[in-house]
Amino acid sequence: MVNLARSLLVAFGVLAVAACTPSPGNTPTTAAVESTTSAPTTLPSLPTSPEADDFDAYVEIAFRTLVARSPQSVTDLGLSSEYDVRNDQLDDLSDAYLEGTEEIRVEILNLLDLFDPDNLSRDQNATLQAFRWHLQQQSALHAFRLHDWPVHFLVTSYNQGVIGLFTEIHPISNRNDADDHLARFDALDVQVEQVIENLRSSVDLGVVPPRYVVDATIGQLESDLAGGVPENTAIFRAFESRIGALGLNAANVADYVAGAKTTIEHSFFPAWRSLIEYLELIRDQAATSAIGLSRRPDGEGIRGRHVRSRLGRPIPRRGNRQRASSLAHDSVADRVPRRLSLDLV
Numbered sequence: 385m386v387n388l389a390r391s392l393l394v395a396f397g398v399l400a401v402a403a404c405t406p407s408p409g410n411t412p413t414t415a416a417v418e419s420t421t422s423a424p425t426t427l428p429s430l431p432t433s434p435e436a437d438d439f440d441a442y443v444e445i446a447f448r449t450l451v452a453r454s455p456q457s458v459t460d461l462g463l464s465s466e467y468d469v470r471n472d473q474l475d476d477l478s479d480a481y482l483e484g485t486e487e488i489r490v491e492i493l494n495l496l497d498l499f500d501p502d503n504l505s506r507d508q509n510a511t512l513q514a515f516r517w518h519l520q521q522q523s524a525l526h527a528f529r530l531h532d533w534p535v536h537f538l539v540t541s542y543n544q545g546v547i548g549l550f551t552e553i554h555p556i557s558n559r560n561d562a563d564d565h566l567a568r569f570d571a572l573d574v575q576v577e578q579v580i581e582n583l584r585s586s587v588d589l590g591v592v593p594p595r596y597v598v599d600a601t602i603g604q605l606e607s608d609l610a611g612g613v614p615e616n617t618a619i620f621r622a623f624e625s626r627i628g629a630l631g632l633n634a635a636n637v638a639d640y641v642a643g644a645k646t647t648i649e650h651s652f653f654p655a656w657r658s659l660i661e662y663l664e665l666i667r668d669q670a671a672t673s674a675i676g677l678s679r680r681p682d683g684e685g686i687r688g689r690h691v692r693s694r695l696g697r698p699i700p701r702r703g704n705r706q707r708a709s710s711l712a713h714d715s716v717a718d719r720v721p722r723r724l725s726l727d728l729v
Contacts, residue, residue, distance in 0.1 A: 436503050443511060447465040448491045453485050455568075458555055471554060472564035477578040483651045486526050493519050530586045533593045535579065535659060537600040540580060543659065546572065547608060551622035560641055562627060569619070569647045576655035580662050588665055595670040598663050605660050 432444070448467065451457050455473040458464050464471050476482075496516050501509050534542035550569060555561050587590075593601075610616035617623075623644045627637055 434498050436499075436505065436508060439499055439504060439508050441513070443494070443515060443655065446495070447515070449488060450492070451484070453481075453488070456549060459549070459555070470564050472567040474568055474575045477575060477582065479581070482529075486523065489519050489523055491520065493523070530582065530589055531591050533583070533586060533591060533597075535583065535601060535663070536593065536597055537604040542603075543601075543605060543608070543656075547618060550619045556623070556626040556630070558630065559632070559636075562630070566640075566643050566647055569644075570651050573651045573655040573658075576658055580658060583662060583666075587669065592666060592669045595667060598667050598670045602660055602663050603654050605663075609653060609656055612653065614645045614653075617648060617652070619652065620644055620648055 434622065451461065451463065452467060452469070454475050455469070455471070456475045458467055458469060459471045496512060496519075501512065504512060528534060536543075538544070550565065554565050554568065556565055608617065610618075614620050625640055627640045627644075632635075632640075
């Protein structure tokens with residue numbers, strides 16, 4: 385399987401963010417939000433009893449299908465050349481698209497169950513277990529997607545991820561890369577609309593960050609705007625520097641720099657101001673100083689799911705403890721004070 389072992393190890397962390405989906409019955413309405421990507425939506429069919437010879441090809445295609453639904457993951461993993469795609473699109477974060485990703489994930493799991501482990505090699509069984517475990521964790525976590533608050537002031541936030549994508553991750557080694565950078569950047573306002581729709585649905589569920597998080601995030605977003613001067617933004621400075629290193633003639637460099645300035649004015653600034661306006665709108669609802677999962681709907685359930693996904697084994701429910709010989713995982717989980725783990729997970 386070409387690059388599969390490497391890709392599985394690296395991409396699990398990427399897809400954990402990119403492939404989460406809304407909880408059923410509490411989905412945001414995004415009918416007016418455009419799609420930012422087109423990706424495979426079908427998987428190859430398998431015989432009722434597939435052989436080991438079918439396994440490698442199927443897992444490669446299944447993995448590729450999932451990764452390709454997240455153009456930002458393709459870029460982050462450096463797979464655009466291998467997948468023969470451009471780095472010119474952002475992830476589609478709309479409810480309908482993410483639900484489609486979850487349906488594909490479930491379909492992959494069902495097809496993986498057709499393979500008899502006894503007929504697979506040791507390496508194939510290791511791949512089967514790793515891939516299945518990852519998919520199961522993501523399918524289980526998708527119900528809690530709206531309990532997260534991705535717009536905040538830390539480096540793990542959605543907004544800081546956008547800055548990192550356009551200043552560091554997106555490659556600019558030739559003119560095609562530069563064109564893709566501007567095309568992708570131009571779609572940012574659409575993606576931010578999708579993010580705001582998801583935030584609205586989170587608020588409807590009672591998921592609101594503490595006020596100090598809202599205030600600090602507003603300050604971070606305003607700092608990103610650099611006083612409304614495109615040339616002072618981190619994204620512009622990085623783009624200008626990287627374009628200058630390509631060895632293009634002065635006229636071409638000037639065209640690209642002008643394009644970046646226009647895109648920042650027409651896409652980045654409006655998108656970030658929309659985020660600021662929404663955070664200011666919900667600021668009064670963020671009156672509590674408490675933080676953590678203990679303040680969120682079904683915080684216990686989220687804690688259990690997150691700890692399970694990290695430790696790789698189920699968390700036993702109260703009154704249903706396993707035998708002492710199988711409690712290695714439990715002892716780790718039990719050492720984490722319940723309230724502390726609720727607030728830190």
